[in-house]
Amino acid sequence: MSKVAPGVRIDGLTVVYKTPAGELPAVRNISLALEPGSITGIVGESGSGKSTLALSLLNAVQPPGRIAAGSVEIDGLGDVVGLQGEALRKARGKHIGYVFQAAQNSLNPLKTVGKQLLDLGRSHGVEDLRGLVREAKELLGRMGLDGARVLDSHQHELSGGMRQRVGIMLALVLNAHLVVLDEPTTALDMITQANILKIVREVHAERGLTTLVITHDIGVVAEVADRLAVMYGGRLVEQGPTREVLGAPKHPYTRGLIKAIPRLVGDIDEARALPGRPPTLATVPKEGCVFRERCPLRMDVCDTVDPDAVADGSRVVACHAVTVNVKEHA
Numbered sequence: 001m002s003k004v005a006p007g008v009r010i011d012g013l014t015v016v017y018k019t020p021a022g023e024l025p026a027v028r029n030i031s032l033a034l035e036p037g038s039i040t041g042i043v044g045e046s047g048s049g050k051s052t053l054a055l056s057l058l059n060a061v062q063p064p065g066r067i068a069a070g071s072v073e074i075d076g077l078g079d080v081v082g083l084q085g086e087a088l089r090k091a092r093g094k095h096i097g098y099v100f101q102a103a104q105n106s107l108n109p110l111k112t113v114g115k116q117l118l119d120l121g122r123s124h125g126v127e128d129l130r131g132l133v134r135e136a137k138e139l140l141g142r143m144g145l146d147g148a149r150v151l152d153s154h155q156h157e158l159s160g161g162m163r164q165r166v167g168i169m170l171a172l173v174l175n176a177h178l179v180v181l182d183e184p185t186t187a188l189d190m191i192t193q194a195n196i197l198k199i200v201r202e203v204h205a206e207r208g209l210t211t212l213v214i215t216h217d218i219g220v221v222a223e224v225a226d227r228l229a230v231m232y233g234g235r236l237v238e239q240g241p242t243r244e245v246l247g248a249p250k251h252p253y254t255r256g257l258i259k260a261i262p263r264l265v266g267d268i269d270e271a272r273a274l275p276g277r278p279p280t281l282a283t284v285p286k287e288g289c290v291f292r293e294r295c296p297l298r299m300d301v302c303d304t305v306d307p308d309a310v311a312d313g314s315r316v317v318a319c320h321a322v323t324v325n326v327k328e329h330a
């Protein structure tokens with residue numbers, strides 16, 4: 001893989017989980033491009049399929065799940081959906097750095113962080129292990145931790161927030177140029193969160209990375225992401241430049257999400273929660289629009305036809321009501 005930021009093209013991706021009711025899609029027909037050198041944020045409520053999408057980038061969906069359709073082309077690696085065995089193991093970590101949502105608990109409880117770092121380096125053929133340790137200490141130091149002490153610690157000696165930062169260090173330390181961060185800051189207080197996001201942005205720029213940040217917190221994407229993709233019920237309902245999507249959301253779900261954010265200044269009563277609940281795997285409608293039950297713009301067609309993702313300038317939106325408007329104004 002080249003040392004420049006790789007582009008990623010996810011095309012028609014569908015991921016299903018086997019359930020008592022048969023195989024049901026957690027991610028359905030998603031197409032999304034990560035521009036080389038950009039930070040893309042994926043936002044959505046719990047259960048919308050964000051983590052499943054992130055796992056697909058590493059071809060790491062585990063049974064009872066499987067990638068049922070589509071491709072994930074990464075520059076320099078090809079379609080990772082076809083990668084297996086040693087090629088896949090090498091790609092993870094060295095080419096694709098990642099920290100998963102479960103990172104707080106994913107450290108080996110029996111080994112110190114430093115030992116795990118060395119294992120990681122050896123398994124990827126790193127020759128300069130001293131350099132690796134130096135790099136790890138530096139990253140931990142930037143995130144406000146005493147690097148030497150953390151490397152000497154076991155998991156149980158670290159707080160949730162410290163483990164989260166160790167996870168981010170491990171995602172970055174092998175110098176991968178594609179980095180996937182799933183809920184990187186959930187266990188952190190607001191000040192630490194802001195600091196970590198600043199470091200993510202800095203390291204991203206210094207190293208020339210392509211970064212994907214997955215979060216339920218729209219404030220996090222507003223802080224770091226150049227582009228924003230909104231997921232609902234396994235579908236990507238809107239994507240575009242972060243400022244445009246947040247400043248003038250088009251999809252009724254994105255509008256609802258933004259309205260639901262309480263402002264720091266202003267009347268808290270103005271924040272309006274979206275009525276209803278997001279669907280689960282079992283309740284996601286099999287046909288028609290996934291959002292229609294909660295949608296203020298619902299039309300007859302929404303009950304039967306799943307809206308295509310339609311490009312409108314720099315924005316892609318999957319909504320019949322929005323598409324009708326675009327056509328009327330064309």
Ligand SMILES: Nc1ncnc2c1ncn2[C@@H]1O[C@H](COP(=O)(O)OP(=O)(O)OP(=O)(O)O)[C@@H](O)[C@H]1O
Binds near residue numbers: 018101
């Ligand atoms: N191993 C599994 N078996 C069955 N269903 C699963 C499995 N893992 C995830 N799902 C289901 O797939 C859907 C998407 O889950 P996913 O974890 O990708 O969503 P998410 O947006 O990341 O949510 P969260 O933020 O809560 O992790 C959910 O309905 C979830 O219950």
